Every structure is written in structure tokens, then in C-alpha cells.
Amino acid sequence: GNLKFEMHGHKMHGKWVLIRMKGKGEKQEPWLLIKEKDELARPNTEFSVIDEMPESVSALPMPGEQKPKGRARKAAPAEEAVTPAVQTATKAAAKAPATAGAKKAVAKRASAMPDEAVKADLPTSLAPELATLVDKPPSQPEDWIFEIKFDGYRLLARVEGKEVKLFTRNGHDWTHKLGSLHTAIFKAKLPDGWYDGEIVVHDEQGKPNFGLLQLAFDGSDTAQIVYFIFDAPYLSGYDVRDVPLEARRELLATVLDKAGSDTIRFSAEFGTDPEELVLAACKLGLEGVIGKRRTSRYVTRRSPDWIKLKCGHRQEFVIAGYTDPQGSRTGIGALLLGTHDEAGVLQYAGNVGTGFNETTLKDLKKKLDALATDESPFPPQAVAGRKHHWVKPKLIAEVSFAEWTSSGSVRHAVFQGLRADKPAKAIGREKVEHVEEKVKTTPTEPGAPEGKLPADFKITNAERLIDEQSGVTKLDMVRYYALVGVLMMEHLKGRPVSLVRAPGGVGGELFFQKHADIGKLPGMQQMDPELDPDHPPMLEVGSALGILSAAQWNVIEFHTQNAVGKGYETPDRMVFDLDPGEGVAWSAMQEAAQLMHAFLDELGLPSFLKTSGGKGLHVVVPVKPGLDWDTMKDFSQAIVRHLSSTLPDRFAFKSGPKNRVGKIFIDYLRNGRGATTACAWTARVRPGLGISVPLAWDELAGLKAGDQWNVKNAHTRLDRGNEPWTGYAKAARSLTAAMKKMDFKAGS
The missing domain is CATH 2.40.50.140 (Nucleic acid-binding proteins)
Structure with missing residues (x-):
């Protein structure tokens, strides 16, 4: 439990809170006494009540009383009277009580938005700021605030009017899993915004318990879950990410204080002595401490301005x-x-x-x-x-x-x-860093990718702008490919790859390359020259490092062929690229993809869907190798001809802008020898840097565009990853039966 109260004493003024934290082996229940952040709080470096006023308050008169005669009783040493955490929390001393006018001024300031706040629409998705694990507390702890590291799940709440949605750190919607919390947030009537915090379940001793949190989900009984909120990047119609942390937390504290909910709580600050606080946290069986730089802005990536100090x-x-x-x-x-x-x-x-x-x-x-x-x-x-x-x-x-x-x-x-x-x-091995280290190439744009790079990987011109619309830099681009490299390798492995280089970024000159000097590209390799004897060896991405090497070489797009090197003359997939003409509504694209899916299903051919990263959609059919390139291309052409002749108002058989105004061209030319298609998870050299993402067919109805996901919001899709294409390899079919149904004969 906890007890909030206000004091007007000789030493202690303003708002305080007592939190019961039962510890194993303790003779008595330990309590944490915390000075809340209000207009009366001062840092220990400015005024230490222990040093400046060491005498016992029992020797001092209470308000309205006479000072008693006699010698004052000596105060007990602080370390004997309280636990280290309590001692730390109480070092922040209070000023004299403020006047009524001063209190009104403070309230007025709290209700006004800081200068750094910008009027903005509420985004549909948001990546959270992540903390960096460090080996020791910072050398200037007064520049930081410290909070308890909760043993729970990170959760972001999006509130817009009467709509409340709850998301994991990777953008997975958990609203349906957290009915009680959803109801509590709805009843609290929080202002529109994005709220960032951690959900926990307390044990009988009042400590967060990860096992109990799991049981709450397993048993679908989430009523005991408590949501500790520590930040609000968007609030009341404003983007407040550029507002310094302390000011953001003041805004948040005001909002949550008005809400008055036991389920939704403000994550309190615990003094400025991190070493003592970590010791106390470990003694009480907590996970550790989080430190945050007071002046820092909110960034949607892992940041050195947020640090983790763990217990073990x-x-x-x-x-x-x-x-x-x-x-x-x-x-x-x-x-x-x-x-x-x-x-x-x-x-x-x-x-x-x-x-x-x-x-x-x-x-x-x-x-x-x-x-x-x-x-x-x-x-x-x-x-x-x-x-x-x-x-x-x-x-x-x-x-x-x-x-x-x-x-x-x-x-x-x-x-x-x-x-x-x-x-x-x-999931990788978590690395410990030195808190004072500053990564010079840290991206500054909100939403920058968080992918980890090899320690010795060098990036030239890291801050060069790639895309003006999104603000993505070359470093962001490389980090994006570090983020999705493992997923991408499932689609690249063994296939000839073509690279689209964009040294000048979006809008600059492009270079489409099937061949390259791999000496400059670690992780890339050349394929057997006999596969295409009249040309230089084709390229293959041998590992995720090859993707990063290519990105450092200014490659933005990766395109793959329909066959693997070991069976190059017999393709193992068939691709249909749905490309909308001028004036085609997105709903028409969705209907076209469904029609394509239904027709292929009638032919007995399982198909898989992905966004193109641009305006269109890709429908991919896994095929058992056996047919040559020409037969594959001719059969795909026959399918497109049938659809365009059956539904001429929807589909155009001929390419070219004039032939497909108001229609959709199904590009079958992707199935020719040497032709390529944008690989899943590749970015596209277009404004916004859309990416190609695998989809399940039941997701098509809710899809908003072919570039719904891009380099900056890719993290919101990582929880699905390649899962929508589960069973792709096993779904491969021979085309013989489908050809018979269409009365197709090879070479005709």
C-alpha cells in the first residue's frame, strides 16, 4: 500500500508519499518515504536538511506553540533510523511554505504547455524510448532522476477521445488482453495522448512479481495489474517529445493526479543517490534502477539518456x-x-x-x-x-x-x-556500456531504427540525409537493415540478388547492379559463373552482414530472382505484381488482390501476399521446380490474360501508363529469366522509404496502403515478422494440374 500526505513542519514541507515495501528477513516492514516533485522540492546539492538542520524537531516548537525549555534531544543518526532508500529519498529538502500567490503561479505554469511543445495530430503508432544497460551510476547524479525498474511488461497506451488502445513495445495490440486496464484508463478520462509505462502485478509483500504477471495473463485475470506511467510523449494535442524530461513529467504528474486511479499510477522519482538506491532496491528484491537525464528529450530508440542499473x-x-x-x-x-x-x-x-x-x-x-x-x-x-x-x-x-x-x-x-x-x-546478448560514453553517430530523428551494428562496423557519411520526407539518414538506413536482417535473410538465401544503389538518396541518380566487386562487400558472395556464362557472376547475400555491407555501399533496395542458384534453370516461384494505374482507389487494389487469390485457389495454387513498399501489392506462388523459365513466364501471362479478358474494366493486359488509367496492371514479366522482384523487408527508393512486408490474407481488409510500413515504423511489424508466410515452402505445388484446368500447353 501507499499513503500520500502533505506536511507543513519545520523541516519538511509539501507533498510526500509513504510506500510499503516488505522485504524478506526484515524484522519490521520497510517503508520508502519519498518527496514528491512539487514547487517545494529542492535537489540535495542545493540544500541538505540533514546537514543544515541536524537538530531534532522535538526541540522545536510546532506552529502556534512556544519553544519548550530545556536541552534539545540529539537526533538519531540517519543510517540507524531509516533504510538507505528512505535516507536517499528524504535528502530532498523543502523550502518555506509558498504564498497563495506563488501557488497559483505554479499551478498556472503546470497547466500551460512549455515552449518546446508543438501542436500535432496523435500518431497511430509510436516506438518507445529504451534504456541502455550501464556498469556504474553517472558521475553527476544531480543531472539525473532515478526510478525503480519494474519487473513487468512495457506498455504504451494511446488515448484519443473515447478510444483507448494498449500496445507492447513492439507495437502489438494488447487491448483485448487487458480489459480491466482498458476500462480503468477509459474511466480516468485521461487527455488525448500516448502514455508510456510498465504493467506489473504486486505480490503479498507489495513488490512487483513477474511470475504473478504471467499468471494473470495465463488465467485471463488481469484485474490485479497496475500500470505505472513514467512518460507521455504526446499529450493534450501536443507533441511534447522535445520538452525536457522534468517538464514532461510535471505535465504527466498533474494529469495522473487528477485521474485519481489506483490502477494507473505515476512512477515516482527516488532521490539523487543512485548507489544507495540500487543497494536498497537489491536488498528489497527489486530488479534495479532506471536513470534518466533531466534535460533529455524523448527519442524513439535506445538512448544513452536513459540508463539501467541492474541487481545482478x-x-x-x-x-x-x-x-x-x-x-x-x-x-x-x-x-x-x-x-x-x-x-x-x-x-x-x-x-x-x-x-x-x-x-x-x-x-x-x-x-x-x-x-x-x-x-x-x-x-x-x-x-x-x-x-x-x-x-x-x-x-x-x-x-x-x-x-x-x-x-x-x-x-x-x-x-x-x-x-x-x-x-x-x-533477442541478443545484452551489452554493458559506460554511462558517460556518447555515440557520435546516434540518430536524432524520432522513430529512428534501433538495429544493433557489429562493434567494428564503420559507416561513412553517417549523417547524410537519405530521404527528406522522413528525415532518415544513412546511419538510420544501415540500422534499419540491422533490425530486419535476420528476417530478410529468409527471403534472400540462395537467390541471385540485384542491388539498387542511391548515393544521392531519394530523388538522386540510381544504379541497378547485378554484379559487383565483393571485396568491398563482406558477407556478399558471387555465384557460380556457369549459371549465366555470358555475364559476370551474379551476386548472393551470404549473411546478414552482407546486407549491412551493401547498405554502407549506399544500397537501399534488394531485388531477388525466382530461382535459387542450385536449380537456376527451374524457377521455384511465380510472382504477380499488382500495379495500380492513375485514379485507382485503394479499395480496388484490395479487391483485385482478393480476386487474384481466389482465382489461384481455384487452380489449386496456394499464394502468399506482401506489400510492395510502393503503391502496389505482390502475390507470390511457391512452385515445385521442374519447368523452365519460358514456360513459367508464358503460364503466368496466360493467367493475367484470362483475368484481364474476364474483367476488362478492372485489369489491363498491356503495360504503360496510357493503357491502365483507372485499371490495374498485373505484371507477369517478373517471371522471366533474370527478372527480379523487390525482396520482402527491402526499403524502396521513394519518398517516405516504404518497405515490402509479408502479410496474411486476412490482413488485407485492414491494410491502408502498399507503403503502410516504412523504415521509421518497421518496429511495429517485427512481432509478426515472417509469421504470415508460415508454411510457404511446404505449400509449393506442381503447375501441371493448374495448366490442365486452363487448357494451357507449353510452347503454344
Whole structure:
């Protein structure tokens, strides 16, 4: 519980809060006494009540009383009277009570928007600011605020009128999962805005408990969830990201104070002595402390202005498999853990065999059985022993551990729970940085991608503007490809690739290259020259590093052919590019794609959908290799001719702007030998830098445009990743039966 009150004493003035934080082994319940941020608060560097007024208040008169005679009783030492956290929290002393006029002035300032605030529409999506893990507190802690690091899920709330939506840090909509919280926010009548915070469930001792949070979701009983809000990047019709942190928090505190909700709470500041605060947090079994620079703006990426000081080691791992249980244990023995390296390869990170109960073991076994596979997700010989059960690397475990071994494995690991708010592809080994280090090439634009780059990867002209409309720089572009590289490799692997270089950015001169000197492009490789003997060797992206090397070489677009190198003369897919002519409404594009899907289904051909990143859509048909290039192209042409002759008011058979005014051209020319199609997850050299994204067919109705996702909002799609194309390889069909249905004969 907590108790808020206002004091008008000799030493302490203004608003305070007592928070009960029960700790194991404590003789008495520990309480945190916190000075709330109000007009009476002062930093310890400005005035220390302990140093300036050490005498006991029992020797001083209360307001309206006479000072008692006799010697004052000596005050007890602070460290004997309170816990370190309480001592830290109470070092912020109070001024003399403000006059009524001063209080009105403060209230007026709080209600007015700061100069840095800009009138703006509420965006439909928002990436959160993320904290950097550091090895020690900052050298000037007075420049920072410190909050408790909550053991929960990051959550962003979007409030617009009567509509409330709740999103994970990766943009996944969890509104339907959090009915009680949705209702609480709705009833609180918060102003329009984006609210950033953490959801937790408290245990009987009043501490956030990640396991209880998981149980709340598993049992669909989320009524006990509390939402601690610590920032509001958009508020009351304003973009306040450029407003300094302290001022943003003052605005937020005013809003939440008016809301008066026990479910929605303001994340309080805990003094300016981070070392003592971390010690107190660890003693109480909390996860650690978050530090934030007081003058910092809100940026939608990982930032050195937000730091994490953890109690021990704790992070997320991908579950790659498990061992058999021993003795009386049921379900599983230990989980096999992994993290992705900088090239996107899953590397073994050790085992965790403690922290489970019977319920957890049974639940894990059920979930792991559904993901069973015969292939190890790790590189060959990465894990010693044979009695391992492998699973598809989809689940994420949060694990605490004592240390990393020299071989890159965790020691004395304890399972804390499963996480459902992050994509497995994004899990890597968390690196500790020095808090004072400043990354000179840190992007400054809101929404910049967060992809991690290899430590020794060099980017030339990092700040060069690529796209004026979005503000994306070359560094942002490279970081985007670091973010999606693993996803992209699933579509690039083994295929000839063509590169679109744009040294001058969007609007500048473009260079379409099928061949290049790979000496300048680590991770890129040349294919067998015999595949295309009359030309230089074609290119192939060998690893995610190759994508980054190409991006450093000013490549923005990646295009792939319809065959892999090992079977180049027999294509394994057929592509239809739906390209709208002038005056075609988006609803017509959606209908056209559905018609294409239905017709292919009638032919017995499964098809998969993706955005083009531009104005159109791509429909891709996986095919069992066997037909040559000419036959594939001719059959795709026959399909398009049939659709355009059946529905001539919708589809144009001939290309060219004049032939498709008000119509859609289904481009079958992508199926010729050497022809290419924009790869999934590639950016496009167009204003806004749209990207090509895999979709499920049931998502088509809600799609707003072919460039709905772009380099700056790609993070909102990472939780789906390539999942909409699950089963793509197994869906491949021979075209023989479809050709018979259309009475198509090769070479006719």
C-alpha cells in the first residue's frame, strides 16, 4: 500500500508519499518515504536538511506553540533510523511554505504547455524510448532522476477521445488482453495522448512479481495489474517529445493526479543517490534502477539518456530446446538457451534448470511439444551431447544468472518466466556500456531504427540525409537493415540478388547492379559463373552482414530472382505484381488482390501476399521446380490474360501508363529469366522509404496502403515478422494440374 500526505513542519514541507515495501528477513516492514516533485522540492546539492538542520524537531516548537525549555534531544543518526532508500529519498529538502500567490503561479505554469511543445495530430503508432544497460551510476547524479525498474511488461497506451488502445513495445495490440486496464484508463478520462509505462502485478509483500504477471495473463485475470506511467510523449494535442524530461513529467504528474486511479499510477522519482538506491532496491528484491537525464528529450530508440542499473544479471533468451527430466521431475529437465549474434545467428548460451514449479513444467512441456523439430537451431556442434529435444526458436525465457562464463554461457541460471512482448528474432546478448560514453553517430530523428551494428562496423557519411520526407539518414538506413536482417535473410538465401544503389538518396541518380566487386562487400558472395556464362557472376547475400555491407555501399533496395542458384534453370516461384494505374482507389487494389487469390485457389495454387513498399501489392506462388523459365513466364501471362479478358474494366493486359488509367496492371514479366522482384523487408527508393512486408490474407481488409510500413515504423511489424508466410515452402505445388484446368500447353 501507499499513503500520500502533505506536511507543513519545520523541516519538511509539501507533498510526500509513504510506500510499503516488505522485504524478506526484515524484522519490521520497510517503508520508502519519498518527496514528491512539487514547487517545494529542492535537489540535495542545493540544500541538505540533514546537514543544515541536524537538530531534532522535538526541540522545536510546532506552529502556534512556544519553544519548550530545556536541552534539545540529539537526533538519531540517519543510517540507524531509516533504510538507505528512505535516507536517499528524504535528502530532498523543502523550502518555506509558498504564498497563495506563488501557488497559483505554479499551478498556472503546470497547466500551460512549455515552449518546446508543438501542436500535432496523435500518431497511430509510436516506438518507445529504451534504456541502455550501464556498469556504474553517472558521475553527476544531480543531472539525473532515478526510478525503480519494474519487473513487468512495457506498455504504451494511446488515448484519443473515447478510444483507448494498449500496445507492447513492439507495437502489438494488447487491448483485448487487458480489459480491466482498458476500462480503468477509459474511466480516468485521461487527455488525448500516448502514455508510456510498465504493467506489473504486486505480490503479498507489495513488490512487483513477474511470475504473478504471467499468471494473470495465463488465467485471463488481469484485474490485479497496475500500470505505472513514467512518460507521455504526446499529450493534450501536443507533441511534447522535445520538452525536457522534468517538464514532461510535471505535465504527466498533474494529469495522473487528477485521474485519481489506483490502477494507473505515476512512477515516482527516488532521490539523487543512485548507489544507495540500487543497494536498497537489491536488498528489497527489486530488479534495479532506471536513470534518466533531466534535460533529455524523448527519442524513439535506445538512448544513452536513459540508463539501467541492474541487481545482478538478468535478460531474455531464446529457447532452442530442452533436456529430459531426471528423478521425480516431470515435463522437462533444463531449457537450452540461445541469443542472436551480430550476424543474426542463434548461438548457444547455456542451460537453465531451476526456477520451475510443477505447473510451469507442465505448461512449458506443452508449449515446447507444439514447436518440436528435428533440427538444432544452433550451428553444428554448438551443443555437446545427443539427448536434446529441439524446438523452433519462438519462445523467450527471462532468466537471472550469476555471471557469463568465458565460453559465453550463463552460470547459476534461474528461470523467471516466459515473455510474450518481444520477438525472438530481436533477442541478443545484452551489452554493458559506460554511462558517460556518447555515440557520435546516434540518430536524432524520432522513430529512428534501433538495429544493433557489429562493434567494428564503420559507416561513412553517417549523417547524410537519405530521404527528406522522413528525415532518415544513412546511419538510420544501415540500422534499419540491422533490425530486419535476420528476417530478410529468409527471403534472400540462395537467390541471385540485384542491388539498387542511391548515393544521392531519394530523388538522386540510381544504379541497378547485378554484379559487383565483393571485396568491398563482406558477407556478399558471387555465384557460380556457369549459371549465366555470358555475364559476370551474379551476386548472393551470404549473411546478414552482407546486407549491412551493401547498405554502407549506399544500397537501399534488394531485388531477388525466382530461382535459387542450385536449380537456376527451374524457377521455384511465380510472382504477380499488382500495379495500380492513375485514379485507382485503394479499395480496388484490395479487391483485385482478393480476386487474384481466389482465382489461384481455384487452380489449386496456394499464394502468399506482401506489400510492395510502393503503391502496389505482390502475390507470390511457391512452385515445385521442374519447368523452365519460358514456360513459367508464358503460364503466368496466360493467367493475367484470362483475368484481364474476364474483367476488362478492372485489369489491363498491356503495360504503360496510357493503357491502365483507372485499371490495374498485373505484371507477369517478373517471371522471366533474370527478372527480379523487390525482396520482402527491402526499403524502396521513394519518398517516405516504404518497405515490402509479408502479410496474411486476412490482413488485407485492414491494410491502408502498399507503403503502410516504412523504415521509421518497421518496429511495429517485427512481432509478426515472417509469421504470415508460415508454411510457404511446404505449400509449393506442381503447375501441371493448374495448366490442365486452363487448357494451357507449353510452347503454344
